Amino acid sequence: MMAFENSGKRPAQDVVVSAMESKKRKVEFSDKITMHTGDDDHDDANISTEMYKRFVKSALDELEKNSNTQVGLIASQVALPRKSEDHVSLANLDVLLDVLSDNISRIETSRASPLIQSIVHLEKWWELPSQTLGKYIFFIRVLCSSIPKWWQDVSMVLISGFHLPLEMTVSHHDMLRYFLKMIPSSMGFIDIYMPKFFPSNNDSCKNLVNYVANLLKFTSYCKELQFQAWSLIIERVISLDVELQNELDELDDDIEDEDLDLADDEEAGDDEEDDEEAVDVETRDDDKEDDVGEDGEIEGEEEYNVQATQNIKDFSKKLDAILTMVTECLREKVTPESLKSGEGVSVFNTITTLFKTHVLPTYFTRSVQYIMFHISQHQIELMDSFLVTLIDISFSPTETAETRIKSLQYLGSFIARAKKLSRTQIIFVASYLASWLNRYVLEREEEVDQPGGMDRFKHFYGAFQALCYIFCFRHTLFRDADGNWECELDKFFQRMVISKFNPLKYCNENVMLMFARISQHEDLAYCFSIIENNNNQRLRGIIGRGDKEQKGSVYSSAASTWSLATRQQFIDLQSYFPYDPLILERSKEIMKEFYIEWSEVSGEYESDGLED
Template sequence: SLIPWHVELMSGHVTRSRSPPPPHSGYALPWPMELDHDFLNTPPMKTVRFGGSVTDTLMKFRQGDTSDYELLKHQLADPDIKDAQIINWLQELRSCLSQLTKDHEQLVHAALRLPWLGRSAAVVEEYMAFLGNLVSAQTVYLRSCLKMIVSNFTPGRIVIQEGNVNISDSDDNDEHLPRNFDLCHQALQMIARYVPSTARFLMPILCENFPFVTKSSRTLECYVHNLLRVTVYFPVLRREILELVVSKMLKLDVSAGMGGGTETKYGAVFNRTEDDDGIPRSPSGPGVEISVMEHPVAERLDVLMAVLLAYIKDMCHSVLQLERTKELYRDLVCVFDKLLLPTHACCHVQYALFYLCSFRVGLAEAFLEHLWKLLQSPSQPAILRQAAAGYIGSFLARAKFVPVMTVKACLDLLVPWLHRYIDSQDSGSFCDVTLHGPFYAACQAVFYTLVFRHRAILEGNMRKGLAYLQSLNLERIVMSQLNPLKVCLPSVANMFASITRNYQLVFCYTVIERNNRLQLPMVRSSQGGSCQPTDMNPLDSFFPFDPYLLRRSGKVIEPIYQVWEEPSDHEVKGHQKPARQVSTEEEDDFLHGETLQADDVVGMTPGSYESHLRSPSSVGSPPVTFLQRPF
């Protein structure tokens, strides 16, 4: 057989040596070659290099001669290096790995920086072999290998300048990205086979390399996609990776709402339009891309939410992965407790758990049970108990997938707890948000749930539904000396009063009118620096599942989301709202404009956000009993 010639330029001389055939791949030459075709048309593999072999270079380095050593590092860093040269260097480096101790860190790092992605299959195969042999022989380079791989989780950086402004931070050419990402994950899995403790060293590197949230949407999308992909073969890292991703997304979510009041938050940032029914619509018309958010912060968040929701679906729906779904739920709930629950007024990230719960009723009930335990636990800080109540009310109101049976089961927990709480108070108790914050938050959750779900409770059998609502004895709660209607948002109180009056359940207007006469206005600063009165919000009320405004990811949420439906004429017949009028042209949520950001409030009030941190835990918590439906 004919053996291809390997030609080297060594110290200015041409030498010929036999070389083994390239590794098996599409790149490999046929073996043996056909004389009449392959030999004439296939040139011998050539590499142009200066200096001696790697083994000789290392020997000279130990003797104090560093000239060839520096030349070797320079040649490895050549931006125009050819595939054949890369293969040659890697093969020589593999033959002397035992000599590449910590003293040769610069040389190893130069080898790790070789451009192996986007190269021929032969280069990729040789580079993979080099990585595997390196971490096996010299574990001191494990972190360096992991850093190199993770650095390729985003597109290559290409900066285009106009004047002094950088208008791009990543390569827009995505042709090779899927293959490159596949190779990176193959490399990580291969290293893990050689070093079982790889996951422990990988997580800090994933955190350190997370791009700044000001980077382009494409850069963030690729990195988060690859992070979530790591959880598939390193499930031990899933919770930490989800925590990392959610923490970065929360920064975007919260910063999107800090540019001003409600109008700025829902108008300028998310660029929403509305039809006459008040429901948010995406802009339409020739040349309009409905899936792109115009504000860059909203666009980044939208892209990342789409990635996270797609990951949740793929993890749970790929052949009914029941155990994997339950594990993902547990990890997301832990992230929820640590990051989402304590974060005031985040708008969208919590919908990841909302979406996961839509897959099975058992997941939704488990989430509600978890929130219930938080709410009624005296050992929890009052501010977290109030947040849990807000999540319960908003979830029951907005989740289409929660059946009426589950809604009633939750009311059967919340309402008796409220009655027991009232029973535990002495005759001198009065309305005080600082002392009774969780009680008021639970009251508002009940009122808010009934505003949205009373039709579902009543439809089918009006008599039985009314009997159930009457059995809740809501009048006792409304008329108690703790006076919950004084603390609830006016829009919630007014709508609850309208509906309960129509069905002759509770007559709230006397209490509301008395509260309006006695209520002192809270003020917030205007843009001009002066103070202006605003609606009271002593609880810093926050409904976490208010309308979802991101367009691309919103397409996933829309089918499972209950929008606000205006009450029918007979439900509001004769209704005179003592507080401000709520226009039917306002947004889907009838709470528009009534929830304040904490930094809008001037001064301290008994119900301010900070005051809840000093609130004592309430008493009268019932035992935990909830639906035990299996997943």
């Protein structure tokens, strides 16, 4: 005890070091003579703990005298890697956290910042033993409640930990839940850090999946930031989806280029003599050798293709894993019970809004739209809501023509593919489209003969194609009990195909051909003579005899003013079917009970054309 009585004669840290050295000598001696008992060890531990407690209090006393030497020593020790021999022991960490929690006002100074930083950023704090972890969490709560400025650092640590699996982030979420409840303003930094720490698309699949899983858990107790969290998830799924599609497109382009090169080589080879062919073969062999690097790896185009294929596999794996997790999470959030309580409605409205603001405006995604496809089919009222949303966008005067056509593509594709839709819902949408198209023809058909390109009527073609696409998949539902066509579709289609708009010419060729086959077989309308006439017109245009020479024809020469760029853009848009089959294995399996394959309804009709 003399050491404590004389502690004022030398620095406290010297006391600790001296005590530690003394203890080491004692342990070494006891190992040799083996005379120490368990009680002695317990006493030693108590003495060491008491000495460290006095040392910490001494450091706080010194801090109030404008000196932070001892605090700096403690901070340095806490900040060391856990594997370091000099890292603070668990017993001393318990003491430190207890003392600081009881003296929080004494560290409300910039001189104590290094110590607080070292504790807040303690390496793998979530792996501490339960007792120490409890003390750590209590200190963080006291710290942020008493000195709110530290919440910025703490919230950053908590959110950055979302790359960990859920079983390791229990304490992260406990603390977040506590602060959001006790200090509502604490969400101010969370919404900044969520996107900041979201792993990049090139990060590991594990980190991406963990981060999304933690965001989904976060939405379960933080309703105020639910929209921001879901928005972030949807944005990143879209980003992955687009990157995957870009990789697939580039690979397709490379394959097409290789096929063309191969065709050129074969054509040139037909004109070569035998001896020249021999030389050419030798040259190609030399080229192949040049393509192999010193380490034996393939170089050039082949290496690029290998990398492209690997990227496709990586992006597919990540996208599939996240999409699977998201759809399974949403399934639990739109149960009849949750819809009745209002919680499910809130989640569905969030996803619907994000569909309108993020998914719909993005061109040619292949997977992210299945989130809405899946969640809406869990309850009939949700399908109603989604259909109304698509109809509203499709015919809104404030939307652009491209957005309206895109929405019509979604509407047609959803009605065609969604297995849970009722016959009533399908007939309703078909009736709505037919009524709109009838009015359009009555009001605007005379405009076809007026100056201007046929792109003026893109909206009409989008709606007609959507209805034809629906008919191809659902034609067996469009007869009533007496065998008559619902909505008088027979009269409707016969009127449409001979209108001056000539939709069989300007809509997607595959859809129109399949519609022609089915409508002929079902005795609905006969389209092949018009299609043949359209083909003849195209042929005459290629050889220099345009539509203008066909005086008296019901088909307008205005089409000749439709620029190639505008027509190609329209063709690309008309060729997009949002709910074409998924290429992601796990997600595709989940969608089976909600999805209609063309092969299920094609019957005796050809299976190609409407399915990838």
